[in-house]
Amino acid sequence: MLNAVFVANAAEESVNPIFPASYDIIWSAVCFAIILVFFWKAVLPKVQTMLDERSAAIEGNIAKADEAQAQAEAALQEYTAQLAGARQEAGEIREAARADGVKIVAEAKDAAVAEAARVTASAKTQIEAERQSAVVTLRKEVGSLAIDLASGVVGESLSDDKKAGALVDRFLADLEASEKASK
């Protein structure tokens, strides 16, 4: 069988694949030239343009994003500053309110104390006055009552005021003395 293969090979026209035929080279060169020109002049410039556009677009987007971020940061700072201002203002208002409150309470306390003092003083004055008038009235009434009582008891009229007065005084003094003694 091997012999048969060799015989068949020998019978056919022997060709060396290492020696190029002219048509082989010519058509290879033509094909390569066509492909080279196609890629060189048609495909690669288009691709290059597109790649440039793409990187430009990407860079543009990055720039846009940077800008947006800067804006956002500025807005955030402004907001933070406003917030801090508002906080400070609120603090000031609160301080003022506290101070006002303290002042109001103090004033109210002072007013109340003064009022209380006034009320106490007037009450004392009134009490004193009433006590005085009561003492006077009592003395008068007790005197006449005692005289009436005594007149009744002694059966004599103590019409003489001088005497009557002395008598009453003595009576009262006795009364006080007895009160002391009974204590």
Place this chain on the structure above:
Amino acid sequence: MHIPFVSANDGEFHGPTINEFFPPVIFFEGTPFEINRIILIRFLAVAVIILLFWLATRKMSVVPGRGQSLAEMALDLVRGGIAEDLLGKVDGRRFLPILTAMFFIILGFNITGIIPGLNIAASSTIGFPLVLAVVSYVTFIYSGIKKSPKNFFKNSLFPAGVPWPVYIIVTPIELISTFVIRPVTLTLRLLMNMIVGHLLLVLFFSATQFFFFTADGFFKLFGVGSLAFGFAFTLFEILVAVLQAYVFTLLTAVYIQLALAEEH
């Protein structure tokens, strides 16, 4: 259509031969512009590459659609992964057209090897790898000479950091490796990968055909095995197609980078 492997008549198994890669001429026989099946496949591959990329980049937009995304991903493999990575932004952009064209034409020509109906890599005859190797060769020598002829030849032939007597040995080696070996290896690496890949596939599938339809009884079972191998190598060929395109382009970029380098 060229069907060289099995002739069902004689009941013998014929392995694939090198004549696979030299199908009968279809047009312009006898002129230097002969067109055979492989050349027609090249034209088709070129048309498909142009059509795909034209469709994908017809309406480029900053926010890509599905087709544009795929095309961008593919183009970025060369732009980012090879050109800018090795050559930097400025030189990367200068050599981008040649590297991109190189990558996609090699990929397109390689992949036809596993496309049903085409079944042969358009890059599997020496003309194509040779032309691209010459392009790569001319490009890296041009870039080196244009930048600084003195630096270029000094770096290529007299690598720095070597005591001078060693140059007696090193310089001829560098001369051969830079100006002879490089294009030859570029050519042969691609060519042989494609030739061997195709021969393997033909071998597995013609063996499958033979086992299934010509062999007797028990031997028919071998057909299952050879079919499975044929399938596995078809997948492998996809990898090879992409890998060879990548390696060829990458090496070209590396050569340009070395030619542009101030100092090794």
